[in-house]
Amino acid sequence: MITPRFSCSQNDRSVIVSAYCPAVRASEIEIHVDDTLFSLHVAPYFLRLNFPASVLEDDQSSAVYEPVSGYLTLTLTKLNRGETFPDLDLLAKLLAPPAQSTPRNATIEVLDSQDDSGHTITSHPDDTERNEILDAAANAWTIPQTVPDPLPALETSRQKPYGFLNAYTGYFLHVGTMENEINELGVDAETLSPSERRIRRLRHEESKWDPEHYMADFADNEQIEELLAWTHPHLGTSSATPSGVVFTEAENAAMLRLPRKEYLASPQETHNLYLTLLTFLFAYAYDTRTTQHDPTPESAWTIAALTPAFSALDPPPYSPQGVRGGDFDFDSAAPHELAETLIPSYRRAIAFPLYRSWVLADACRADVAQFLLRGTRTVLRCLLELRAILDAHEVYYVYSRIWLDDFCRWIQACAREDTLIRLGDVVSHLSISKGSIGWDLVLLEHTVQTAKEGQPDSDDEDVESQRPSLL
Incomplete structure (x- = not known):
């Protein structure tokens, strides 16, 4: 149909x-x-x-x-x-099936039954434990105890899942014969575990870090200052509130082409999806700021290279987590977790693309906060534009299939506007230190400033050259 x-x-x-x-x-x-x-x-x-x-x-x-x-x-x-x-303008949300009344991983508990004579036997959850205690009392309180052995993970395939809710495999089987320049896992993309992917990502970031390039952009920052002065058209209004976005015909058509799926994400998975959203919006903010919202043939590469979930199949979280509850657990998610989520984006922004500047990366974080503060429709519009850029590339479209198709639908049908706005408020006040990046940026910047202060002014050089020699 x-x-x-x-x-x-x-x-x-x-x-x-x-x-x-x-x-x-x-x-x-x-x-x-x-x-x-x-x-x-x-x-x-x-x-x-x-x-x-x-x-x-x-x-x-x-x-x-x-x-x-x-x-x-x-x-x-x-x-x-x-x-x-x-x-009513979020078409994917209208197309979503009604919510299931049965919670995920529901269990069935028998409360009572009847014996052969028709008498009702009431069973309580604690009956087994109570019987064990009674047996122990009859045997000098010796309760058998054993340390359970951990069960090994059951693996029926060498392939390791990735993408949205780890629902995909097989997209990188022939990556060795494709010109995928941002793939940092090579031919092992399908078989590496999440921890091995992270090791590969960190190693690749270290190999691409160029202190001289960073110092050059810090010393000659005229072009970067122009990029910082630019304002995104989605953020043109002064009020940081949900905007009245009216989707275009092209955007409505794109929404209708999204997959027809229902997502049953656990609280932990939902929490992690919001974290991943931050990294997507950061890459989008960097590309739109450096191209002034006019994508170039390099935009797909820039976006994919700045997104760990694309280039290394390594989405957040990047720090150990406890058990989460609710849509986004703000009580458990301290600001340092959000900072750790964006640190890889900062690292990649000063190690991979053309413009490598700390202040530019921090401006992208501020853009992310403003996108979130304007609510679901602005965030969805950003993701649809991100998806369109990748779809137009003959290789990088694969990242739309394993991430953005589902993400665009999930944002409409499952993400909560108040959560996005509150998350934007936290990100807007976030402070990421240069020391947390792992490279000595403060020393490099100090070196450049010292060199600038030690150089004589050009006018002084001209005067000095005109003085007569005493020899």
């Missing part, structure tokens, strides 16, 4: 769905409304939407099909007149 292009709007009493279904028979259109669920079927098109509140199909509802334009316009009555339906 084909999902038609569609859009949703609303007024005080109705929700209006406009679906493009060319060359169909109006008599074959089937419409079904059940509480928040709406479905449309007319061969070969099928559309199912899950609205944020209840709708009705009553006498006030209507369906009008225009054969010339191919558009079917359906008007559905709101159960509660005057209620505002949020996020």
